[in-house]
Amino acid sequence: MTTFHEKGYRDYGKRCIETFLKHWPEDITLLVYAEDVDVEEKDCRLQILDHSEALPRLLEFRQAFADNPLANGICLSGSSLQRDYRWDAVRFSNKVFAVTDAIRRYRKTVDQLIWLDADTVTHRDVPRSLVDRIAPRGEQLAAYLNRRIYPECGWVGYNLHHREILTFADRFERIYSSGYFLAMKESHDSFVFWKIAQQMEQDKEARFKLLGSNRAKSHVFINSVLGGYMDHLKGDRKAAGKSHKSDLTRRRREDWWR
DSSP, X not given: OEEEEHHHIIIIIHHHHHHHHXXXXXXXXXXEEEESOOOOOOOTTEEEEEXXXXXXXXXXXXXXXXXXXXXXXXXXXXXXXXXXXXXXXXXXXXXXXXXXXXXXXXXXXXXXXXXXOTTEEEOSOOOHXXXXXXXXXXXXXXXXXXXXXXXXXXXXXEXXXXXXXXXXXXXXXXXXXTSGGGGSSOOSHHHHHHHHHHHHHHTTSOEEEEXXXXXXXXXXXXXXXXXXXXXXXXXXXHHHTSOOGGXXXXXXXXXXXX
C-alpha cells in the first residue's frame, strides 16, 4: 500500500506504480490511497481508494490542527521561524491514517500489509520468496528497517494475524487525533512508530522483525536486502531519479547500481 496527492503522482507515484506492476509477484496487489488525483494505470493488481472518502478521520485531524504551527512543522530557530519535518505531523499523518485504515479494512482477508513509500522505484523482479522471508511471523507484529536513530519507515510489513494488531493501529492513530504528538520529542510517523514498537516490546505485547542495522545512520533502505530490488528516492533523489552512489555503504552488484 501507498498514498500520494496529484503532484506526488506526477513526480514519483506514477513510476512507483509502473515499476511495481512490472516487477512484483502477480499475486500481490498494490493498494493506493489517492488524494485528489485520477490514477491513469489500470490493472487487476491495482486497487485505488479515494483518499477523502476512505479517510474521514484524517480529514478531521487535518482540520483540527490546520492552524497549529507546531503541528505543521513550524518552529522557532534562533530568532526566526523555520519548517522542520521532525514536527510536521500534519504532513506525515497521511501515512498514519492510511495504514490504520488498511489494517482495520483488510485484517480478516490479508496476511501481510506492506507500507511502501510512493517515491520507491522497483528496478528488479521481486521474488515471492523474498517477500515471505522478510515478512513478520508469529509473535512479530511488524518488520521494519531499524537503524541507529528512529527507523526508516519507507517499508514496513504488518502481520495482520497478530493478536495486538488493532491495539497498535488504535495507538498509532490516537497519538495524532488526541494531540498527544505535540508532547513528544518528534512527531513524524517514523518516530511515533518507533516509540509504540519500543513500548509494546517492553510490555511483552509484541515482537518486531528488524530488517536494517543498528550501525546504519541514514539511507538504510538501499543498504538492506531491499536495495537489491528497489530504490527509495528520498528528498532530492526524486529529481535525480536515483539514489546517490555515496548513499551506498555496501557493494551492490545489481545493474541498477552500476
